[in-house]
Amino acid sequence: MKSAVVTIKELSFLSGYSISTVSKALNNKKDISSETRSTIQNIAKQHNYIPNNYAVALRNKVSKSIAVIIPKLTEGFYSKALCVLQKEADIKNYRMLFYQSFGCEKKERTYLNSLNDGSIYGIIVISDDDSKINDYANYTMPIEVLNIKSFYTDDQIQLGSVQSLSKLLGA
Template identity: 55%
Template sequence: MKSSAVTIKEISSLSGFSISTVSKALNDKLEISKTTREVIKTIAKQHNYVPNNYAVSLRTQKTGSIAVILPEVTKTCYSQSLGHLQKTAESFGYRILFYQSHNSYTKELNYIKSLSDGSIDGIIIIISEKSKQIDQYGSHAIPIEFLKINLDQSIEEIKHRSHKSLIELLKS
């Protein structure tokens, strides 16, 4: 068995089917017979085929990724919020990428700028009560949701606010 994942092109070569047929089979298109789909999927499984997330996101216009920018992961309230955001996001089929700003407004803006390249579906910025006003972040091409967390908030309130922020982001 090959140790690294193969591409659709390599599966095409191995199976004798066209690249288009392989792609359709791997995406369960009904125009490809069940037998052909099974043959192609067996070869893909034997060779550790993993779909190219970049190609899939280009086709679907969704990356399945959400960025979370937080002040400090070592602060309990922020790490609890991050944990709940991840759990909730995964239940909706999303993954979380997180970034620490270390309470730097400039870092937050730089993260927003670099993440606005289409590599994620949205951003949640966890801010403290001491943070700059939300309207100072300006408008961006990517959906952004702000989540205000206080250091003395209860776990239940953090969960509630985190869940609400993620749902709002997914609606946009």
């Protein structure tokens, strides 16, 4: 089954222009004519073209996405942290992806390894294990550990979550 998402390659076919020219038109580059740019942009609009944010992030080496690895979403104290992180990420114009490790270190490592491809800005690992802070030195991307205990108050969870995101983003 073919995807409903229109790609630059498909826009190239539909417009009759090269992929390079389509890319330039969609990025408002001035080295193509305004007529060509307008034609391609109209075709893109007709087909509801949406840029692939991950491809853009890889090309520009800048991503506005962060990942959060959480042990178990159904634990109230973890879900509170996730809620705060989501709200704060939205305020800072970052998208958030989350992954559940279910407390499995192997699953956590698999996520970390697959996310280390440049498609995201950084990762927040939520944990109740104080020793995790030193586990991520070998990764090239920013990783922040948000340590949360089950007995933390809502205020402590909120403060820790905000601080963790700010530290990850360098703010």
